[in-house]
Amino acid sequence: MTERSGADILVEALCDLGVEVIFGYPGGAVLPIYDAMFRSKRIRHILVRHEQAATHAAEGYARSTGKPGVVLVTSGPGATNAVTGITDALLDSIPMVVITGQVPTALIGTDAFQEADTVGITRHCSKHNYLVKDPAHLGAVVHEAFHIATSGRPGPVVIDIPKDVQVATARYTRPGPIQHKTYRPQVKPDRQAIEAAVDMLAAAERPVLYTGGGIINAGPAASQLLRELVRLTGAPVTSTLMGLGAYPATGPHWLGMLGMHGTYEANMAMNQADLVLAIGSRFDDRVTGRLDAFSPGSRKVHIDIDRSSVNKNVRVDLAVIADAGRALEDMIHVWKARQHPKPDLSEWNRRIDGWRAVRCLDFPEAGSEIMPQRAIRALYEATKDRAPIITTEVGQHQMWAAQHFGFDAPNKWLTSGGLGTMGYGLPAAIGAQLGNPRALVIDIAGEASIQMNIQELATATQYRLPVKIFILNNEYMGMVRQWQELTYSSRYAESYSESLPDFVKLAEAYGWKGIRIETRDQLDGGIADMLAHDGPVLVDCMVSKLTNCFPMIPSGAAHTDMILQANEVSGEMDDEAKALV
Amino acid sequence: MHIKTETVERHTLAVIVDNEPGILARIAGLFTARGYNIQSLTVSEITQDKAVSRITIVTSASPPVMEQIIAQLDRLVPVHKVVDLTVAGDHVERELALVKVAGSGDRRIEALRLAEVYRARVVDATISSFVFEVTGTISKIDKFVELMGEVGLVEVARTGIVAIARGREAA
Numbered sequence: 207m208t209e210r211s212g213a214d215i216l217v218e219a220l221c222d223l224g225v226e227v228i229f230g231y232p233g234g235a236v237l238p239i240y241d242a243m244f245r246s247k248r249i250r251h252i253l254v255r256h257e258q259a260a261t262h263a264a265e266g267y268a269r270s271t272g273k274p275g276v277v278l279v280t281s282g283p284g285a286t287n288a289v290t291g292i293t294d295a296l297l298d299s300i301p302m303v304v305i306t307g308q309v310p311t312a313l314i315g316t317d318a319f320q321e322a323d324t325v326g327i328t329r330h331c332s333k334h335n336y337l338v339k340d341p342a343h344l345g346a347v348v349h350e351a352f353h354i355a356t357s358g359r360p361g362p363v364v365i366d367i368p369k370d371v372q373v374a375t376a377r378y379t380r381p382g383p384i385q386h387k388t389y390r391p392q393v394k395p396d397r398q399a400i401e402a403a404v405d406m407l408a409a410a411e412r413p414v415l416y417t418g419g420g421i422i423n424a425g426p427a428a429s430q431l432l433r434e435l436v437r438l439t440g441a442p443v444t445s446t447l448m449g450l451g452a453y454p455a456t457g458p459h460w461l462g463m464l465g466m467h468g469t470y471e472a473n474m475a476m477n478q479a480d481l482v483l484a485i486g487s488r489f490d491d492r493v494t495g496r497l498d499a500f501s502p503g504s505r506k507v508h509i510d511i512d513r514s515s516v517n518k519n520v521r522v523d524l525a526v527i528a529d530a531g532r533a534l535e536d537m538i539h540v541w542k543a544r545q546h547p548k549p550d551l552s553e554w555n556r557r558i559d560g561w562r563a564v565r566c567l568d569f570p571e572a573g574s575e576i577m578p579q580r581a582i583r584a585l586y587e588a589t590k591d592r593a594p595i596i597t598t599e600v601g602q603h604q605m606w607a608a609q610h611f612g613f614d615a616p617n618k619w620l621t622s623g624g625l626g627t628m629g630y631g632l633p634a635a636i637g638a639q640l641g642n643p644r645a646l647v648i649d650i651a652g653e654a655s656i657q658m659n660i661q662e663l664a665t666a667t668q669y670r671l672p673v674k675i676f677i678l679n680n681e682y683m684g685m686v687r688q689w690q691e692l693t694y695s696s697r698y699a700e701s702y703s704e705s706l707p708d709f710v711k712l713a714e715a716y717g718w719k720g721i722r723i724e725t726r727d728q729l730d731g732g733i734a735d736m737l738a739h740d741g742p743v744l745v746d747c748m749v750s751k752l753t754n755c756f757p758m759i760p761s762g763a764a765h766t767d768m769i770l771q772a773n774e775v776s777g778e779m780d781d782e783a784k785a786l787v
Numbered sequence: 788m789h790i791k792t793e794t795v796e797r798h799t800l801a802v803i804v805d806n807e808p809g810i811l812a813r814i815a816g817l818f819t820a821r822g823y824n825i826q827s828l829t830v831s832e833i834t835q836d837k838a839v840s841r842i843t844i845v846t847s848a849s850p851p852v853m854e855q856i857i858a859q860l861d862r863l864v865p866v867h868k869v870v871d872l873t874v875a876g877d878h879v880e881r882e883l884a885l886v887k888v889a890g891s892g893d894r895r896i897e898a899l900r901l902a903e904v905y906r907a908r909v910v911d912a913t914i915s916s917f918v919f920e921v922t923g924t925i926s927k928i929d930k931f932v933e934l935m936g937e938v939g940l941v942e943v944a945r946t947g948i949v950a951i952a953r954g955r956e957a958a
Contacts, residue, residue, distance in 0.1 A: 326812070329816055514858035514862050
């Protein structure tokens with residue numbers, strides 16, 4: 207067998223792993239890899255305009271297709287620019303492989319041009335990372351990296367490849383199935399734990415299913431299994447931000463999202479439940495609010511593939527370490543085998559209906575001004591029949607989208623949940639569109655966030671991707687302003703979006719169609735114009751400037767201390783509250 | 788507002804890892820990144836092919852944080868297993884120290900006599916100095932070093948704790 211260069215081995219291994227698309231940006235330390243890809247012509251390379259965007263595009267591709275996203279960047283600044291996206295993928299458990307160029311091995315540690323300690327920098331923001339010093343090991347490392355990125359709790363894996371290793375030659379044979387020496391994630395649930403969980407669910411009078419991104423990661427079948435379990439048990443369902451779509455928003459048992467900007471009914475149900483079944487969710491601080499007041503009367507079952515998620519924030523009564531889909535499948539099997547009847551939850555449902563009657567997502571409307579919630583609902587009504595993929599940036603618009611846009615299927619909602627990365631939405635939409643060429647992909651954005659990766663307008667133009675951007679423009683970093691209103695007596699330090707560009711002209715400069723919507727009577731027409739155009743469209747939708755996002759549980763407050771309306775907002779908080787995020 | 792602190796317990800962990808580059812940084816970094824405390828950390832290869840290392844970590848944490856530390860360590864890709872020796876049962880902990888003492892006359896004689904009491908061996912000697920090698924528990928070594936302070940202590944080098952479970956079974 208002939209020897210090949212490290213760069214050729216890398217490309218061959220990626221092809222063997224079924225990689226179709228790479229998001230990247232060339233540079234000195236990856237030139238051999240770019241040349242190998244150019245010669246092979248077997249992998250489509252998407253040239254982004256900034257390495258951070260490559261990572262978010264890979265996340266969008268991964269989240270919408272279930273396949274790992276792949277990124278290729280150069281050494282030094284290429285790698286450091288990718289760090290935000292790598293961290294984002296770690297916190298949201300997104301399967302991603304990031305290949306970084308490195309200076310030649312002999313120059314490592316000499317402060318060479320474009321040298322950065324990439325494995326050192328990414329060690330704690332990746333699931334795992336490698337510095338490959340021998341092309342003979344490269345093939346095996348690439349296969350192992352994909353195995354680690356995609357199995358267990360998914361996450362980003364970084365492979366740092368010095369330039370001389372890309373040029374030096376070695377042999378490559380495609381490895382068989384990987385049996386890793388130490389990494390063996392537990393995917394199959396313990397039978398006794400499943401039986402105990404089923405017994406607890408069958409005996410519960412006030413159960414709530416609290417679902418999260420783990421169900422999305424477990425694949426579309428897991429969402430179907432969740433629906434089956436809900437059908438059998440009649441239990442109401444709430445979800446984290448990351449889990450939206452696993453249970454349909456149009457389903458009869460849907461409570462809405464829970465947590466800081468969750469619905470009144472979801473948070474009250476969690477507070478009053480006698481059993482909380484957490485599936486692929488991690489009791490994040492945005493979800494729990496004040497820990498000592500979180501669901502105080504419930505027994506808690508936690509199904510999670512990552513043992514370190516159990517008892518991290520909230521003590522649980524029963525842990526099931528497993529893939530969410532496998533656990534749901536086994537629970538349904540046991541439930542049916544024991545011939546449990548559908549529990550009578552009518553009293554519990556009556557109480558929930560009482561909380562629903564508060565209609566916590568209603569909002570006042572007057573004059574021609576567009577309320578941001580109205581804009582989201584109009585967008586939902588106009589697009590729901592096309593099962594769109596929605597991405598978001600981070601801030602008020604993200605929460606309004608989570609509250610007012612209904613998701614009926616998994617893999618349709620791509621957002622930066624854990625890290626909360628402004629600038630995520632546009633590149634994620636580009637990645638999602640590449641993975642789903644026929645889908646309607648819309649980035650719901652804010653005027654501040656969109657500017658953090660605005661350069662990616664060019665990427666969409668280059669690859670003729672018909673992505674849509676729908677900006678809720680209130681001329682503020684709205685969530686920052688909202689917190690300043692609640693916590694700092696409305697001292698708006700640096701939260702006004704000064705010197706905004708003309709987004710319509712900006713869109714046109716990049717070859718996009720630009721639409722501005724200024725009044726409520728223009729809303730439906732503007733959205734229709736956006737949908738009618740078969741290329742990329744940016745909509746600059748001017749919305750009410752000072753509207754805040756409610757309901758809201760202030761940081762460190764209990765689920766029962768929800769702020770429902772703007773007139774309940776107080777001015778200044780004490781130091782304990784100011785110290786919370 | 789003041790920063791709150793929790794009551795903590797001391798635990799000794801044995802972490803068996805694949806001996807790959809960066810593993811020590813990965814483990815030490817995990818402790819700093821998540822705000823855990825390290826009192827002592829030792830590492831050495833333990834197989835003939837040098838493929839596996841044993842890391843002994845002494846840490847202090849509240850019981851819930853301790854559970855997290857173990858779960859987080861166990862989650863690292865190159866980690867074979869994590870054993871909490873403090874919870875697993877009776878175990879032996881030892882540390883080795885090299886202690887340099889300089890002086891003459893009575894101080895020199897007293898240093899030698901104390902070394903004998905502590906079963907410290909002389910591993911280097913000059914007309915005006917000794918290097919003692921002493922092994923034992925942390926408290927024994929602390930005490931020995933403290934006593935040497937009275938008779939001409941120059942410097943100390945300590946290995947940190949190694950520990951192993953009592954009985955015939957592996958941890």
